[in-house]
Amino acid sequence: MIVVALTPARRHELRLLAASRPALPVLLTLGRFARPIRRMPGLGWLVADPVTARLILNDGEHFTLLGEGGVGHLWAQVLGDWVYDAFDGAGHHALRTKARELFTEDNAAELVARVAGPRLRRCTEALDAGETVDVADLGRVIVGRIVADLLGLRIGTADSPDDDAPYRAVFNTGEELAALALGSTASTHLPDATVAAAKAIVARMTGGVAEAWRTAPPDTLLGRCRELGLGLRETEGLAVLLTVAGTETAASAMARTVALLHDTGEQHRLRAEPDRIADAVREGLRVTTPAPVIGRSVRADVDVAGRRLRAGERVMMLTWTANNAPGGFDLARPYLPENRQLWFGAGRHLCLGAPVARAELTALLRAILATGRPWKIVERRYGRRVLIPTYHTLGIALA
Numbered sequence: 001m002i003v004v005a006l007t008p009a010r011r012h013e014l015r016l017l018a019a020s021r022p023a024l025p026v027l028l029t030l031g032r033f034a035r036p037i038r039r040m041p042g043l044g045w046l047v048a049d050p051v052t053a054r055l056i057l058n059d060g061e062h063f064t065l066l067g068e069g070g071v072g073h074l075w076a077q078v079l080g081d082w083v084y085d086a087f088d089g090a091g092h093h094a095l096r097t098k099a100r101e102l103f104t105e106d107n108a109a110e111l112v113a114r115v116a117g118p119r120l121r122r123c124t125e126a127l128d129a130g131e132t133v134d135v136a137d138l139g140r141v142i143v144g145r146i147v148a149d150l151l152g153l154r155i156g157t158a159d160s161p162d163d164d165a166p167y168r169a170v171f172n173t174g175e176e177l178a179a180l181a182l183g184s185t186a187s188t189h190l191p192d193a194t195v196a197a198a199k200a201i202v203a204r205m206t207g208g209v210a211e212a213w214r215t216a217p218p219d220t221l222l223g224r225c226r227e228l229g230l231g232l233r234e235t236e237g238l239a240v241l242l243t244v245a246g247t248e249t250a251a252s253a254m255a256r257t258v259a260l261l262h263d264t265g266e267q268h269r270l271r272a273e274p275d276r277i278a279d280a281v282r283e284g285l286r287v288t289t290p291a292p293v294i295g296r297s298v299r300a301d302v303d304v305a306g307r308r309l310r311a312g313e314r315v316m317m318l319t320w321t322a323n324n325a326p327g328g329f330d331l332a333r334p335y336l337p338e339n340r341q342l343w344f345g346a347g348r349h350l351c352l353g354a355p356v357a358r359a360e361l362t363a364l365l366r367a368i369l370a371t372g373r374p375w376k377i378v379e380r381r382y383g384r385r386v387l388i389p390t391y392h393t394l395g396i397a398l399a
């Protein structure tokens with residue numbers, strides 16, 4: 001029994017999930033029985049109810065992402081023990097308070113327009129000229145450009161600003177690091193060799209951060225970090241986090257939303273009513289939920305929805321399942337108060353880059369809509385064995 005109809009759009013999404021990890025669609029579709037919460041041998045507690053998931057994500061007293069099963073546990077092994085304070089301890093609150101002003105809706109939109117605008121205009125021109133554009137690749141290049149700008153990386157030259165290759169490399173570095181966590185669904189204890197490999201990638205990524213942190217003007221991210229009083233170590237940690245958290249997720253949402261608008265036929269409504277672009281972005285994020293599972297471990301015994309959770313146990317919030325329960329991609333679907341924006345998490349770890357992600361997605365859709373014509377999908381390949389389910393290739397051309 002499948003809760004939601006297997007429309008072509010849903011079929012592609014489920015195949016895409018399966019390509020990333022074969023067990024994922026099984027977990028996420030059967031996970032609907034985990035409402036409000038259910039224990040699964042070998043996996044821990046599963047939660048597919050949005051309200052219960054938010055309750056847990058808001059309860060820092062009983063749940064942590066630093067214990068076995070949480071992403072903070074992975075990071076502490078790679079970045080060092082200071083993560084325990086900065087990711088979920090007193091230092092996290094201080095860091096978030098300082099970092100709050102880093103991204104607002106306005107400066108995220110300006111950032112994306114400045115850094116990705118010219119590249120997106122070339123996308124519109126290519127489509128207008130009858131060319132095929134691979135929006136999966138374009139998404140990776142766009143997020144690579146944004147991250148390179150945020151980290152003050154001096155790549156690309158004034159002579160060849162159109163060259164995408166250095167930005168693909170930035171994306172690949174983030175992906176490489178994230179891939180090291182691939183085996184962590186069962187356990188977040190990393191083998192020594194993995195920790196060593198991850199440390200080498202981090203060193204490569206943050207090679208230029210120290211210099212930029214000292215000298216960059218206050219209107220750049222690293223300069224702003226300094227002005228806000230973030231130390232070099234925290235700034236380097238934040239830089240790594242932004243690269244990892246902000247690349248694969250956003251690129252995944254971009255290509256998948258373009259595919260969903262096509263597969264559901266909703267692109268026609270969006271072209272007729274372009275003011276619905278914010279609805280398209282919200283629905284795209286809801287249906288794709290690029291981080292499909294959020295993990296926590298239980299810090300202290302606690303009762304949730306009538307069940308007793310014990311310290312040390314793992315909880316997996318099946319956010320994809322919770323977000324998809326209301327149904328498929330529909331531009332007319334109103335804001336869902338229960339789900340809110342669970343695709344960005346909730347509580348103290350709510351995605352710091354949410355305004356950037358929304359601005360990236362909006363800018364891509366605008367660039368495609370600017371052609372004024374419908375698009376068709378001419379090539380589609382799902383990403384295989386990737387941490388964040390995504391399209392490897394999504395070639396579109398004007399119909």
Ligand code: HEM
Nearest residue numbers: 245246249250253290291343344345349351352353356357
């Ligand atoms: C569609 C794109 C994105 C999605 C779906 C997404 C999703 C998430 C989720 C679910 C979390 C919470 C994880 C947890 O509670 O364990 C998170 C945290 C975070 N995200 Fe995003 N993210 C996206 C894009 C971005 C971007 C573009 C950036 C940066 C430019 C970013 C930076 C961060 C950071 C720094 C955190 C950690 C916040 C903290 O622990 O306090 N994300 N993201």
